[in-house]
Amino acid sequence: MLRALMRDNNSTRWSFGLKFVQISKNNSYHSTIQCTPYYVTLGRIVKLGLSGCNILRELLDKLSTEEDIEKI
Template sequence: MIGSWMKDNVSTKWSEGLRYIQFMKNRAYQSGIKQSPYKALFGIEPRNEDDLRKVIEDDRNVNLTEDSDDNVVEVSNREKVSSSENDIHKARTTAAENLVKQAKKMKATSDKSHPPSNIGDNVTIPIPDVDKGKGDLRNIIGVILQKNDEGFYKVGIKHGVLRKQYGRSEFGICNQTFLEVADV
């Protein structure tokens, strides 16, 4: 976005575009919270770009004040935009509820593509490239020892139990049995 702003404004001073870009990002609709971040924070829709340009022209014109009943944003004594505490609380509550819905939807999608594993299932856990040499194996073969209430799995290997608890998307289920729970 900074690169586009610099090109559009024929400028090499990228820092001058930061407030504009910040405003553009904060006024953009976010599907997770089903509103703009600006509205989630202030309880009102963001002002238009012309108002932003006026603010950018002179940073000294921006004063943020809080009253006991309302939050008031004052710009050069020209305009007052107020939002009641209730509107702000409602916008933030809505944002939080929508994030919870989004998380549940993501979990359901993940559960569809990664069906649950059972205790005793053999699994392959990929070894990160940084932790292995060129001739080392790409995966560790383990066996599921337990599953907790949050859906995380404890995995054992031939030489003991792995410290980390794994999410279902972090391992693949083997079709064959290489290791039994008793072998751990």
């Protein structure tokens, strides 16, 4: 998984990709435990993207481009 991420992003800095691989694996459903490892460990569903940030909903709804995000 980490190797594919490094190849797809043409990078040799594996330590930066490690956190993305970790959250991806910990947020994958496991049939044995009937949920994700993240949920078992922390008791909640992982928050990803801007919706997981503490940004007002009205402001978040107005964002549509990276430039909009940079203006905040």
